[in-house]
Structure formats: structure tokens, C-alpha cells
Amino acid sequence: MTHICDDFAYGNGPRAACFWNGTANSPARMPANGQIHADVAIIGAGFTGLSAALRLSKAGYKVVVLDSRSVGWGASGRNGGFCCIGGAKASDTQLRRMVGPQAARDYRLAERDAVYFTQDLIAQHGFDVDAQFGGETVLAHRQKDYEAFHDEAQSLSELYDVDVSVIPPDDLGKHGMSGPFYGAMNIPIGFGLNPRKYVLQLATAAESAGARIFESSGVRSIEKVGHNWKLCTPNAQIESPKVVVATNGYSSETVPKWMAGRYLPTQSSVIVTRPLSPEELAEQGWSTHQLAYDTRNLLHYFRLLPNGRFLFGMRGGLSTTSKTHDAVQSLIRQDFETMFPKWAHVETPWYWTGFVCLSRNLTPFAGPIPEHAGMYAGFGYHGNGVAMGSYSGALVADQIMGDTGLRLPKVMQIPPRKFPFGQKRRALMYPAYVAYNFKDR
Ligand SMILES: Cc1cc2nc3c(=O)[nH]c(=O)nc-3n(C[C@H](O)[C@H](O)[C@H](O)COP(=O)(O)OP(=O)(O)OC[C@H]3O[C@@H](n4cnc5c(N)ncnc54)[C@H](O)[C@@H]3O)c2cc1C
Structure with missing residues (x-):
């Protein structure tokens, strides 16, 4: 496997x-061993791979899931738990230019459908994920962003058929969201969850439906043998006519070679506080359990967890070394204290980072890999893969089964182009971060 970042990141x-x-x-699962035959072999045991596994297994397919590490080891077991609208970084204008107005709208509706799909999946299986409902709230970090909310709220209300509301700055306190913000907009779609609980229960449900999940089973090579694909792990050869690549930000340039240059792993970073007392919450004026984020391109995202702890996240560093990992911890702490000064004394014993995945088109992909008959992929959720990863896995499963039950937007069927600069493509992040920083002023 050829990775494009430092070993530390993997x-x-x-x-x-x-x-x-x-x-x-989570119970430890055995590595794959010997000769294995399957109808579908899935690489990656995160939301994408496991959602596909569950859907295919329930339909009677013989499914094998292989992960280099363990269930949820990638981004799925370590994200912010925002099950919310999103998946593309492309603007509406870019989407319209790409596919026209109708298909652009269809994609935006798929982002909404992804949240409802995940909510239904959790409810149907009775997963206990510590869900916190209330939708998502965007907080304006500038006056002009607040002014734009009014038109935005109207068009989002029409698009999603829900009541999107604008909260004026003077009312933020009443809503338990005091801070350096110029007002807010609430979209009543989405909920918070414990991502580890979700991904582990997704795995158990897939196993109950018949899927076999193997851990410590990194796929090192894939080649075509007759009508089948042959996947090699350290101790097994898996033969299967269908393969799903569900490795997102943890992808490599070689499994399969088609992925080379088509994904850009960038880090997201999170800290979590110790439990805050009711007095501490009151002092800062933050008591809402809504999913919250600010209007910056390089955004901050935050939410109060069920036990009174506060989760605060933002982008990661420009490099993926252990030194940068430590440096980002100070930066995230600084931003947390600036935004929530009354909690400057509060310890944040938890800090971690992980890979999200960008695509050159700035849109997610869920479909067949061109010129690789029987091979599919789902990736590129731009930091919003709780709902969109779950949905993409289901979309890939449906395409394998020839089913069209879910909305499959044209945008997600366009295979991502390659980024320039090959394995050095993370260099593109530097000018992008400078430009975003400038735009965010
Ligand atoms: C810190 C952080 C915060 C985030 N917060 C949010 C959030 O609040 N809301 C949201 O919607 N999204 C969030 N995201 C993004 C979201 O977590 C991801 O988009 C989503 O988990 C992707 O799921 P996945 O299954 O596609 O990939 P992953 O969960 O990353 O899984 C990929 C798996 O592939 C395995 N793998 C890779 N190569 C191989 C191989 N050759 N053989 C076998 N296995 C392999 C890896 O071990 C890994 O387990 C966040 C991400 C991070 C890192």
C-alpha cells in the first residue's frame, strides 16, 4: 500500500x-485467513463499508468486510458525531455549472435524504447512539453572514420543506448560545450521536444479517482473475466478482491503483472538556445541545455532549507528523478559549485528529469505478460523512443489486478527477488555507 502522508497519521x-x-x-475480530469466496468484498469497516455490508447482507448477498485495523478505526469511530446535511464542498453555483439546476437541486436533496436515511437506519435497528435532536445551527462570525441568513433561510425552507429560522443576535442568549456571534440560523434537520457506538452497532447488525467482518486484514493488492477480483491480505486471498472500496481519507495510491490522485486526505481535530457544571454552563451562556458551527470556511464545530462535556473541533495542520499533531493541540485550545473565554480554566483531557477526504470535484462519489467491471467506490464527503457515508454505502449496495429505491443524484455518479501534483498533492492545501483565511476575515 502506498500512502501519501506520514506513517504517524496511519x-x-x-x-x-x-x-x-x-x-x-468492541470485541476483537479475527484476521481473514486462507481462501475466501464472497459475492461482495468490501474494503474498509467505517460507515460507508458497513452500511453497504448491512444492506447487501440483508438482501442475501454473501459479504466479506476487510479492515486494516478494526471496525470504526478510521474517521467513523473518531468524528464529531454531527449527523447533518453535507457531503460536498462545491457551492450551489459550482454544482449548477457541473450538472445543471435540476440535478444540482437533486444533489442537495440527497444531502437531506442522507440524514433521514441514517436516522431511520438507527431507529429501525434500535441502535443506542446517545442521539441528541434539534437540528443544526450556523453561527455568523461576521455581520454580513448574519444578513445573508435571511435569504438563505427562505431558500432552504423551500428546498428542504422545513421551517428554517433566523435567530437575531439579541436572542442568542435565550437560545443558550451566547458567544462572539452576530446571529444564527437553525435548520431543523440533523442530530448528534456517539459515532463509536453507531459504527460498532452497524457492524453488529451487518454480522447479524450474515456479513463476515475481518480485522487486521489490510488489502495489499487487487487483481482481476477471470470474472473475479482477487484481494490479498497478509494471510488470505479473497475472490469475489464485486468489490467496494470504502477507504475514504485512509485510502492508498495502490488499492486499487485507480484511487491514485483522486482523494485528498486532510485532518480534522477535536478536543473534549471534562464535564462542565451547570454554573459553568450558565457563566458562558451555552446550554443548547444543537449541532453548532460558525460561518468560516475553515470552520469551528462544537456541541454539548449528553454528560455535560463540550466537544470543539476544527481543521488540522498542514503536515501529518507527530510534531504537527502536538502543535495543533495548542491552536485548537487557543481558538476554544477565544470563543468560549469563560471556560479558559476548563481542562480538555481529550484531543485527537483524523482524516477527512476531499475530491477534486468537491463532491462525493458513490458508484462504479470506470473500466473496473464489478468494482465500486464511495468516498469524498468533505468532513460530512456520518450521514453521507452511511447513505453512500447504501447507494453503492443498491447499484450492485440493480435497485433504485434511493435518490441517486447525478453529481455522485461523476468519478472524481485526479488532483495535480500526484503524491505531493497535499501541497495544494497551503494556498487553499491562506485563501480561506483571507476570505474568513
Ligand atoms: C476528527 C474528525 C471529525 C469529524 N466530524 C464529523 C462530523 O461531526 N460529522 C460528519 O458528518 N463527519 C465528520 N467527519 C467525517 C466522517 O467521520 C467521515 O467522512 C466518515 O467517517 C467516513 O467514513 P468511511 O467509512 O468512508 O471511512 P473511514 O471511517 O475513514 O474508514 C475507512 C477504513 O478503511 C480502512 N482501510 C484503508 N485502507 C485499507 C486497506 N487497504 N485494506 C483494508 N482496510 C483499509 C481503514 O482502516 C478505515 O477503518 C469527521 C472526521 C474526522 C477525522
Whole structure:
């Protein structure tokens, strides 16, 4: 496997102090061993791979899931738990230019459908994920962003068929969201969850439906043998006519070679506080459990967890070394204290980072890999893969089964182009971050 970032990023260092680690136990699963035959072999045991596995297994397919590490080891077990609208970084104008107005709208509706799909999946299976409902709230970090909310709220209300509301600055306190903000907009779609609990229960449900999940089973090569694909792990050869690549930000340039240059892993970083007392919450004026984020391009995202702890996240560093990992911890702490000054004394014992995945088109992909008959992929959620990863897995499963039950937008069927600069493509992040910083002023 050829990775494009430092080894540190693919090890346990970045996730060692992840708050979610201690919230749910997972049984260790055996590595794949010997000769294995399957109808579908899935690479990656995160939301995408497991959602596909569950849907296919329930339909009677013989499914094998392989993960280099363990269930939820990637971004799925260490994210912010925002099950919200999103998946593309492309603007509406870019989407319209790409596919025209109708298909652009269809994609935006798929982002909404992804949240409802995930909510239904959780409810149907009775997963206990510590869900917190109330939708998502965008907080304006500038006056002009607040002014734009009024038109935006109207068009989002029409698009999603819900009541999107604008909260004036003077009312933020009443809503339990005091801070350096110029007003807010609430979209009543989405909910918070414990991502580790969700991904582990997704795995158990897929196993109950018949899927076999193997851990410590990194796929090192894929080649076509007759009508089948042959996947090699350290101790097994898996033959299957269909393969799903569900490796997102943890993808490599070689599994399969088609992925080379088509994904850009960038880090997201999170800290979590110790439990805050009711007095501390009151002092800062933050008591809402809504999913919240600011209007910056390089945004901050935050939410109050069920036990009174506060989760605060933002982008990661420009490099993926252990030194940068440590440096980002100070930066995130600084931003947390600036935004929530009354909590400057509050300890944040948990800090971790992980890979999100960008695509050159700035849109997610869920479909067949061109010129690789029987091979599919789902990736590129731009930091919003709780709902969109779950949905993409289901979309890929449906395409394998020839089913069209879910909305499959044209945008997500366009295979991502390659980024320039090959394996050095993370260099593109530097000018992008400078430009975003400038725009965010
Ligand atoms: C810190 C952080 C915060 C985030 N917050 C949010 C949020 O609040 N809301 C939201 O919607 N999204 C969030 N995201 C993004 C979201 O977590 C991801 O988009 C989503 O988890 C992607 O799921 P996935 O299954 O596609 O990939 P992953 O969960 O990353 O899984 C990929 C798996 O592939 C495995 N793998 C890779 N190569 C191989 C191989 N060759 N063989 C076998 N296995 C392999 C890896 O071990 C890994 O387990 C966040 C991400 C991070 C890192």
C-alpha cells in the first residue's frame, strides 16, 4: 500500500486520546485467513463499508468486510458525531455549472435524504447512539453572514420543506448560545450521536444479517482473475466478482491503483472538556445541545455532549507528523478559549485528529469505478460523512443489486478527477488555507 502522508497519521497516535474510545467496547475480530469466496468484498469497516455490508447482507448477498485495523478505526469511530446535511464542498453555483439546476437541486436533496436515511437506519435497528435532536445551527462570525441568513433561510425552507429560522443576535442568549456571534440560523434537520457506538452497532447488525467482518486484514493488492477480483491480505486471498472500496481519507495510491490522485486526505481535530457544571454552563451562556458551527470556511464545530462535556473541533495542520499533531493541540485550545473565554480554566483531557477526504470535484462519489467491471467506490464527503457515508454505502449496495429505491443524484455518479501534483498533492492545501483565511476575515 502506498500512502501519501506520514506513517504517524496511519498509526494509533492521532486517536490515542479520543474521547469516544472509552464509551463503547468492541470485541476483537479475527484476521481473514486462507481462501475466501464472497459475492461482495468490501474494503474498509467505517460507515460507508458497513452500511453497504448491512444492506447487501440483508438482501442475501454473501459479504466479506476487510479492515486494516478494526471496525470504526478510521474517521467513523473518531468524528464529531454531527449527523447533518453535507457531503460536498462545491457551492450551489459550482454544482449548477457541473450538472445543471435540476440535478444540482437533486444533489442537495440527497444531502437531506442522507440524514433521514441514517436516522431511520438507527431507529429501525434500535441502535443506542446517545442521539441528541434539534437540528443544526450556523453561527455568523461576521455581520454580513448574519444578513445573508435571511435569504438563505427562505431558500432552504423551500428546498428542504422545513421551517428554517433566523435567530437575531439579541436572542442568542435565550437560545443558550451566547458567544462572539452576530446571529444564527437553525435548520431543523440533523442530530448528534456517539459515532463509536453507531459504527460498532452497524457492524453488529451487518454480522447479524450474515456479513463476515475481518480485522487486521489490510488489502495489499487487487487483481482481476477471470470474472473475479482477487484481494490479498497478509494471510488470505479473497475472490469475489464485486468489490467496494470504502477507504475514504485512509485510502492508498495502490488499492486499487485507480484511487491514485483522486482523494485528498486532510485532518480534522477535536478536543473534549471534562464535564462542565451547570454554573459553568450558565457563566458562558451555552446550554443548547444543537449541532453548532460558525460561518468560516475553515470552520469551528462544537456541541454539548449528553454528560455535560463540550466537544470543539476544527481543521488540522498542514503536515501529518507527530510534531504537527502536538502543535495543533495548542491552536485548537487557543481558538476554544477565544470563543468560549469563560471556560479558559476548563481542562480538555481529550484531543485527537483524523482524516477527512476531499475530491477534486468537491463532491462525493458513490458508484462504479470506470473500466473496473464489478468494482465500486464511495468516498469524498468533505468532513460530512456520518450521514453521507452511511447513505453512500447504501447507494453503492443498491447499484450492485440493480435497485433504485434511493435518490441517486447525478453529481455522485461523476468519478472524481485526479488532483495535480500526484503524491505531493497535499501541497495544494497551503494556498487553499491562506485563501480561506483571507476570505474568513
Ligand atoms: C476528527 C474528525 C471529525 C469529524 N466530524 C464529523 C462530523 O461531526 N460529522 C460528519 O458528518 N463527519 C465528520 N467527519 C467525517 C466522517 O467521520 C467521515 O467522512 C466518515 O467517517 C467516513 O467514513 P468511511 O467509512 O468512508 O471511512 P473511514 O471511517 O475513514 O474508514 C475507512 C477504513 O478503511 C480502512 N482501510 C484503508 N485502507 C485499507 C486497506 N487497504 N485494506 C483494508 N482496510 C483499509 C481503514 O482502516 C478505515 O477503518 C469527521 C472526521 C474526522 C477525522
